[in-house]
Amino acid sequence: MFNRRNFIKTLGLSGLGLTGLGLESLGADQPIRSKAIVPYSPIKIKGRVTSNGKGIYRTIISDGRSVIPTDKEGRFELISGTDRDFIFISLPAGYQIKKQANGSAAYYYKLDPTKSEQEFSFKLDPVSQSDDNHHFLLLADTQIQNEYEAEQLLTVSAVDVQKTVQQLNDPNLFGIGCGDLVFDQFDLFKDYNDAIVKTGIPFFQVIGNHDMDLNVRTDRWSGDTFKGHFGPTYYSFNRGEIHYVVLDDVFYLGADKKYIGYLDEEQLQWLENDLSFVEKGKTVVVSLHIPTYTGAVTRYPERDTLGGTVSNRQHLYKILEGYNAHIMSGHTHFNDNMILGDHLFEHCHGTVCGAWWSGPICYDGTPNGYGVYKAQGSSLSWQYKSTGMDLNHQMRIYEQGKHSEHMDMVAVNCWNWDPSWKMTWEENGIQKGQLDRRVALDPLSVSLHLGPELPSRRKWVEPQLNDHMFFFKPQDAGANINILAEDRFGNTYREKLV
Secondary structure (H helix, E strand, C coil), rough: CCCHHHHHHHHHHCCCCCCCHHHHCCCCCCCCCCCCCCCCEEEEEEEEEEEEEEECCCCEECCCCCEEEECCCCCCEEEECCCCEEEEECCCCEEEEEEEEEEEEECCCCCCCCEEEEEEEECCCEEECCEEEEEEECCCCCCCCCCHHHHHHHHHHHHHHHHHHHHHCCCEEEEEEECCCCCHHHHHHHHHHHHHHHHHCCECCCCHHHHHCCCCCCHCCCHHHHHHCCCCCCCCEECCCEEEEEEECCCCCCCCEEEEEEHHHHHHHHHHHHCCCCCCCEEEECCCCCCCCCCCCHCCCCCCCCCEEECCCCHHHHCCCCCCCEEECCECCCCCEEEEEEEEEEEEEECCCCCCCCCECCCCEEEEEEEEEEEEEEEEEEEEECCCCCCCCCCCEEEECCCCCCCCCEEECCCCCCCCCEEEEEECEEEEEECCCEECCHHHHHHCCCCCCCCCCCCCCCCCCCEEEEEECCCEEEEEECEECCCCCCEEEEECCC
């Protein structure tokens, strides 16, 4: 008998968003589609970028291969080809993000392969308030597979995001959907779009492994459905002093649901060209689905990480040298903050769907939720927003006896921790010292996920080790005990042991 749980673990892909491996989700009788490659012929493209009738100088235009600036009149010309899908603009800072009817950003036109000459006009409107300071929300893995999950996204998660939008009250706020928008069921893109529209802000979308066409022979055609809804799978835009990039790092291997984390040469060359117009020293935010690297590599060293990290990540890092770079990812259903260099930081986010809509947390104990980012000039700060909780909810405390491996200790899960955080505790108002960080399981995840019958909706989910569990032993168990967490930005969060 096929043991699906063990098969996933053997591949080293457990917890990497690869649930439903094999033909049972693809459909064993579903035909594999092949597409005829249209013989290449050039397409001459010209156009203009304007605001209030005036051309905008040095706006970047691309077809995914060529990257060119507009002239002083806002005009552009390039030779594209029938192998290109779109012409798109790297939206300059200081202009509004226009929305499509589906709530996603409008920044591109579809090319017509039957016309050898085409002309496009990008008309931009200035922002009502400077975007030098702005916010964005990062939603990883909404990953809806059925009507129940779509309803949860629309009536719970989207409502929470809507409240956050109202609280931030920022006219330049936007969102990033960091891949796995749906769980292979493409008819649910409509429900996803309804949820995005409900938030009231424009979203830029990232393709995930569960957003890909799987009944095709190669990666070349795997993004067709996604592109039909959201446009290019890699592109860039600007807000204030920050340059934003979206990449497609899911490379479909053309068999079952197998893929690797990989950035192809075309994208890397495009990124080099795109960044050639961005001054060194600026902040660059790169969003992709599969993380380039995570702590799971060391927590589970026996696992094959081809499906869980980007195999050629060092080449991306090389291109990002000289910039203050932040990489935004999802895919893993846990929360990790990785400092990868002096000016390179990766944020691997806990997910909107948690452990695939099976309960209130991801399997590392991180609550269902999303990232909230604030840009002030070129500086970036962030918090993790737990669905249904206040933004200051940043940790969960377990009294002595609740953690099976540390029975005499108080345990704390501080999911958005990174090495710049300070974790301390008090007894009766007296500072007692720092907490001891250990790689461990989260007790709530153990109670909700451990065993072949839990959780009831997704029986293959299991608790996972994380790097953000902390422990201490009170000197007086009967004292009033508080845990204090101070993040790298000086925000202090206080929770009382009850």
